[in-house]
Amino acid sequence: MDQSVVPVIRRATEHDIDDIARIICRAFATDDPIEEYVFPDETDRHRRSPRMLRLMIRYRFLPADGAAVATVDGKVVGALLWYPAGYRKSLWREAVSGPLLLWAMGAGTTRGMHVDEAIAEVRPTEGHHFMVYLGADPAVQRAGVGRKLVTWLNALADQQSDTVGGICKDGNIAYYTAFGYDVIRQVRIGSIGPEMNFMLRQPVPAP
Numbered sequence: 001m002d003q004s005v006v007p008v009i010r011r012a013t014e015h016d017i018d019d020i021a022r023i024i025c026r027a028f029a030t031d032d033p034i035e036e037y038v039f040p041d042e043t044d045r046h047r048r049s050p051r052m053l054r055l056m057i058r059y060r061f062l063p064a065d066g067a068a069v070a071t072v073d074g075k076v077v078g079a080l081l082w083y084p085a086g087y088r089k090s091l092w093r094e095a096v097s098g099p100l101l102l103w104a105m106g107a108g109t110t111r112g113m114h115v116d117e118a119i120a121e122v123r124p125t126e127g128h129h130f131m132v133y134l135g136a137d138p139a140v141q142r143a144g145v146g147r148k149l150v151t152w153l154n155a156l157a158d159q160q161s162d163t164v165g166g167i168c169k170d171g172n173i174a175y176y177t178a179f180g181y182d183v184i185r186q187v188r189i190g191s192i193g194p195e196m197n198f199m200l201r202q203p204v205p206a207p
Contacts, residue, residue, distance in 0.1 A: 007077060007145050009152040012067035014058070019076035020069065021053040027135030033169050033194035038111045051104035052112070053133075057081065059097035061132075068152065070136070070145045078136040078145035080153060083119075085127040085162045114190035122187050122198040124165060129157050131166035150179055158203045167196040180204070 012020060028035050029046070039045030061067040061081045070078035105112050123130055131153070136145035157164045165184075168176060173183060181199040188195045 007070035007072050007148050009068055009070055009148060011065070012057075012062065012069045012079070014062065016067070016069050016076055016079075017054055017057050017062075020057055020067065020079040020081070021050045023076065023079050023137050024053055024081070024133050024135045025049050026138055027141075028133075031171075033196070034115060034189060037189055037193040038105075038108045038115065044106070044108075048105055048108060052101065052108075055097055055100050055104055059094075059100075066129075068149060070149055072140075077140045078149055079133065080131065080149040081133040082153065082166075083130040083132065085129055085157075085160060087130075111190060111193070114193060118167065118187045118189050118196070122165070122167065122185065124163060124200065126163065127160070128163040128165055128200075129153060131164065134166075146175075147179075150176075154179060154201065154204075157201070158206070161203045161205075163200055163202055165198065165200045167198050169194070169196060173197055173199070176201075 025046075028049070035045060035049060039048055057067060061083075064084055064087050066082045066084045066087065068080045069076045070080075101112075102109055119130065119132070131150075134146055134149060136143075154164060164181075166176070166181075167187060176199050177183075179201060181201040184198045184200050186195050187198055
């Protein structure tokens with residue numbers, strides 16, 4: 001992608017589900033400790049991750065208004081999924097999606113629950129947005145797509161005077177500190193999973 005092209009950020013819709021799942025899966029295909037923990041077998045991971053993501057987007061992120069995409073000439077090239085401030089799981093949606101997620105994740109279900117537990121452990125009690133997935137199509141990585149998405153969410157949080165948090169591996173700390181995030185603590189996924197960094201950004205008051 002031309003470095004001078006500025007991606008357009010918009011809220012995601014159901015029509016974007018397949019594009020989001022494809023982009024996130026490609027972006028997290030290698031060197032992602034959480035995906036590798038949930039689905040240790042690479043073949044199994046490539047088969048099950050897209051199914052899992054489509055269900056999570058449809059039943060969690062979209063209903064919560066926690067999904068945005070970056071587009072260039074109408075084509076989706078990046079995606080951000082997060083739990084917005086005040087997010088609460090819908091019992092009805094969880095009841096509907098639960099059996100589907102069990103089918104999609106197979107043996108990775110228990111480890112996926114460990115990820116949810118780690119997120120719940122570090123999430124602040126005050127109003128906050130919690131980033132879960134940020135990815136760009138490998139063809140446009142390093143062209144500013146991810147930065148544009150993070151900047152967009154940060155601006156939204158600033159308008160609402162909310163913090164923004166998320167967990168990341170050691171190699172991504174510098175990426176987020178550049179946006180004003182601080183490492184607050186470490187959290188382990190499950191008892192034998194990877195240790196991740198919980199990062200938090202305080203809202204910036206309007207001038």
